[in-house]
Amino acid sequence: MVSRFTRGASHEAENHIELSLRQAFECLEPKLRPPFSLTIPNTDEYLELNRAILCGILCEPHFAKIHIKHLHAIVSDGYAFFVDLLVKIVHQLYPKLLVSVKNQLIWVTKEMFDVLAVGFDCLLVSLLRQIVEGDFSDGNLWLCFELASFFLDKWNCILDEEPLLLSSALYVYLRLLADHYRSTNNEKLESLKRLEIDLCVKIVREEFCLCLKIGRDIVWLLQSLFHVPEFRAIWKDLVMNPSEFKTPAFTDISQLYFIRTSSRYFLLRITPEMESYLRFLLTHVKLGQQKRHQMWFTRKFLNEPSRETVIVDLVRFICCAHHPPNEIIQSDIVPRWAVIGWLLKSCRKSYVEANVKLALFYDWLFFNESVDNIMNIEPAMLLIVHSIPKYIDMTHTLVEFLLHLVDNYDVEHRDIIIKGVSSALQALVHKGVIHSIDVLTKCSTLSPVLKKGLGRLLFSA
Known part of the structure; x- marks a missing residue:
């Protein structure tokens, strides 16, 4: 019987992918040893043989070269199914894989690249996503080095x-x-x-x-x-x-x-596990019931001071890669701006907080309605507005930061930035994200200096 290739308590249910690979190996083990059968497998047999060979490569490093030669001999789909299995393993199981299995995973990835297997690019992107920011463990640094x-x-x-x-x-x-x-x-x-x-x-x-x-x-x-x-x-x-x-x-x-940055880049810096939990929070959890989910997320992904830098990437992901449909926006599901507010308050280091604010406002600086998506800039405005009056300090610090960016981000191209922020403000009103900028410029609790700065920006385009 082939051993498991993930760490886990004995009472935990085995992942269905790992289980399917192990079952295929145990069923077909005699056929995985030379001399190999010359019979051409049918479709079902072919897929099962792919599973068995992959299991053998991951769990039997001493036979890996034999298994890969076997795969080369039978492949009939450009390795598409085999690579798809690898992507699923990386996506669903990587953090739990044994060290020896991770070594084999990198080895077989290189083999797939050498034969230009169908989907090798997706496999490499999946591995890149498993590198965790702020994680200085030997295993994480090893993956950085290998890739x-x-x-x-x-x-x-x-x-x-x-x-x-x-x-x-x-x-x-x-x-x-x-x-x-x-x-x-x-x-x-x-x-x-x-x-x-x-x-x-x-x-x-x-x-x-x-x-x-x-x-x-x-x-x-x-x-x-x-x-x-x-x-x-x-x-x-x-x-x-x-x-x-x-x-x-x-x-x-x-x-x-x-040039607006594609959302696929923002996915690169959060792991699939982070993405899964964030999307769950933003599509299934009702506003007012999110605290325990946020506490769990913090314990799971932000538990060490060095991990805090990933908050920047989480905010970029929420703004630019997670755009909920209207039925979610109009429901009582926790909105994006509320999650970003929580993440901003989770920052303990001042430079991280500044970068999170920059992540929130970055697309404002160069906003062009013909190129940019209003959903990318919506969370910042809604966080500013909904923080009035209960969290007016949040409103103050965000507006102040935005005005500071306009004046200092790129002095040589300040005209571009003024036009971008002005266009963003007008688009937010035009698209109905807010009814009027008056909600800020006529807010009695907002600093007169900040109100004046916003009013000047609105009509600068």
């Missing part, structure tokens, strides 16, 4: 076959570097940071067109690493020497501001 090494080692082939994978890797590793550079006196991080820098710099310097694919969020990501010498040099070239990037279409950093 960064993979992208560098397979650079040319990835560039030929799936170049957008490199833009995904760039987004992930720029966010990770911001975390890793805050950790000092950690020897095991030094070689990893060097590898991450090499990968990111190579992508930006040699394939800047992939930065354009990410859009405006790449500016923020690079700004957050200005203290790193290699990225300071990149930033100076972005501002002063755009021709250095050898991309004719790119002549000024402001061009990036007008």
